[in-house]
Amino acid sequence: MSRLILLNKPYDVLPQFTDLKSPTPRPTLSDFVKVPGVYPAGRLDRDSEGLVLLTDDGRLQARISNPRFKVAKTYLVQVEGEPDDAALEALCKGVTLNDGPTLPAQARRIDSPELWPRNPPVRFRKTVADCWIELTLREGRNRQVRRMTAAVGHPTLRLVRWRIGEWSLDGIAPGEWRELAV
Known part of the structure; x- marks a missing residue:
């Protein structure tokens, strides 16, 4: 076994x-x-x-x-700023990174999840809003989630992989x- x-x-x-x-x-x-x-x-x-x-x-x-098995991986991602529908749609369609286009993903805004505190905490800036998205990918390139959110103008602040398959x-x-x- x-x-x-x-x-x-x-x-x-x-x-x-x-x-x-x-x-x-x-x-x-x-x-x-x-x-x-x-x-x-x-x-x-x-x-x-x-x-x-x-x-x-x-x-x-x-x-x-x-x-090649395209096992879904779901991430809870705290991003800088508040992605609009166009940014989320771009993530869903796939974005072009320096190593080529990504596969389509699933992306949606979510309420702040109830997670454990991170040590050290994510930096907080009074003048810059942040929000959480749930992002599901079926590929796994190097630092892909971070590069995708940056490509749509919303850098990743905190990244938690919640689910694999x-x-x-x-x-x-x-x-x-x-x-x-x-």
Whole structure:
């Protein structure tokens, strides 16, 4: 039977188990998950938070992370400014980035989600509004969400991956994990 671990990766944690190249140690997945033989299925940048799936099953890892399978990944994104309908429509149709056009996505404004506090907190500016959007992608380019929101004029302030396929962060606190039978 395969192992599947759902981890809520905190902000500023490297999405790998070791950090051998750094002269100063940085937090990694090994600071939170002490299960031998599991590896991340996909990546989540150090400055992003949320769901990381870990498995010992190479086929499951490929099915989750390989772009050809187009597994949906849903992000809660705090952006600078308040995207209008045209900006959201652009995200839905796909935007052109320096490495080519993105696939169409699902994007909508949402109320501020009830999330844990981030450490350090997102910078607050009295003169610049912010809002939250929910963005669902079926591809996973490097820093894609951040580049997409910037392309429509709304840089990302906070990024939380909430769902990958059928799995979500529901009930998992930052730094905590849950194992599922698969």
